[in-house]
Amino acid sequence: MTLLSEPKQEKAVGVKRRGRSFKPRYPTWLALPALVYEVIFFLGALGILVAFSFATQTGFSQITYGFSLDQYKAVFDPLYLSIFFRTLMMAAIGTILTVMVGYPVAYWMARYLSTYKLLAVLLIMVPFWTSFLIRTYALKIILDSQGFLAKTFGLDIMYTPIAVGIGLVYNYLPLFVLPVFGSLERMDWTLIEAATDLTARPLRAFWDITFRLTLPGIVTGALLVFIPMTGEYVIPAILSGGKYEFVGNLIGDTFNTAQNPPFGSALAIMLMVALSVFVVIYIAVATKEERFGA
């Protein structure tokens, strides 16, 4: 009996040992530093915002915490709604322009460059090596009514929505190009040959195949630029001279100039709610990307 059962036991032990070595472990602690950071600085700040937004302000900076919807009601003032609308519109236009400028260059890099591909990626990222603020001021020098464009071509577009649009596209372009480039890099170009082989004209083949397969990348890139564009503060402040305020400028003014944190918080949270809609779209498309794998 013992003789028979012993090897069996040994085998079982062997299996267990082998099983353990292959079992993926989850060293949760690796996520800990980021978790601590996010809890303190993101959730903490968010908590403060939420608390502020339900508070009321009596007198001058006398905040009474509670559960009041007054701040939210105040957001639905036509004046503020128009700023929300303008922000979303400008961000949407800026995103569309970014797609139109960024997609062709990403396509060119992915399809036609080989030796200089990496160099091109580096060049796309070069603007990131300088501070965002400095770049925007530099742009101001070019767009200024005394600047290069105005003097050479008579294009005085400083302090117009066009200037803001140019600033948005310029500053966010790399953020769009990189994910789309990644998506185009994974493109199997024989699919295009297959499509033209099946008598599709080049533009048709692009639309049916390349565009469809890189759509998830385009959506990722577009959201990656759209979301921070809606929260933009520096570009409208510098390039529109405060004439075309974004919600970000409004929030800044409410906190700093008007000294009204409860209302500023309500504005910030409403902006987040508006953006959540787009994030939901993003997740829907991102899961679709996994299914296609391209």
Add this chain to the structure above:
Amino acid sequence: MTLAPGDVAFDVEFRGITKRFGPLVAVNRVDLQVNKGEFLSLLGPSGCGKTTSLRMIAGFEQPDEGELLIGGTDAVGVPPYRRNVNTVFQSYALFPHMSVIDNVAYGLKQRGTGKAERIRLSGEALELVQLTGRQDHRPSMLSGGQQQRVALARALVMHPQVLLLDEPLGALDLKLRKEMQVELKRIQEQVGITFIYVTHDQEEALSMSDRVAVMSNGVIEQLDEPRVIYDNPRTSFVAEFIGDMNFLSGVVTEKVGGQFIVDAGGGVVIRGHGAASRGSSVRVGIRPERMTALPGSPEQQANSAKATVLSKMYLGDQIQISVSLANGQRIIVREQRASANPVLDVVYSGDEVLVSWDDKAPLLLEQTVPLQSSAEAEQYTPSEEAAVHASTEES
């Protein structure tokens, strides 16, 4: 377009086509005529220009020189979407975001075929390749063999004049490959479309094709029926590439009627059929299965040689020995095990054997005629000596 119908004898014709990639000549002044309805294979080692040739027919590459005719019409400069030619890609190149039926119907849709008709024709094509009930699956949900069938159906549904297949079975395992070879041949016979089939697998090319073009370094070395390619390779390259071949080199010592005698040195004398001129250096090939080995070492004569067994291998249905001839050359000899008493069963490493072959086995491959032999009567001392040597041994 101005050609008379009688002139259009070939579905595809290459006239001195050259294709370069920078300094590299991928296809070098190739002439090729593909008959209507035939199954033609382009066979050759990696990098010999098979895919490039195919891509020029498809229109993905344009030749640098020469004329390319498809159905008798000049096709140079015609884009792929205006050619009545379709391709089955090695990687299948199925559209991952479309269902099987949408993949198959894609070409018809581009042509403007109505939806109902599209679905009917695509369904038929899928039936032809024996893939039904998978119409709404995405390609990624299919096995390699099934994806292969979709790729085939997608091209066949277009009813092209010529179907181009670039190593379509390359990604399949051996068993599936064999199955698909039979399947492809059946489909080709059923639809009657000209197939141009690229492969580097000689067995595949020989078993499926009506004709095989053996390519090497951008040129077609030989274009013939499979049987002729195997039995009568015209160049050393073809002889070496197709099947296994033993090579023996020597000088032609005698030439009588259609026969030649070659002294390969070390007492190895080869007699065979072919037009060799006396005194020229030749390379002769003999297939391992055309040789026999007998134990012991009886008296030597032409087409038989003393040899020492170096090693022995069992290859399933065959036995193969590697031997060293008296002139130091190594050759291989193969015997079917189907025979009742395989001789090689009782032959072992180190044994002395007598290797022999009949005078139809040697294939004359390369011939270098020395300058002085242009005058036939001219004496050529080494060969004269060898001839004497050979004849004394024969008597």
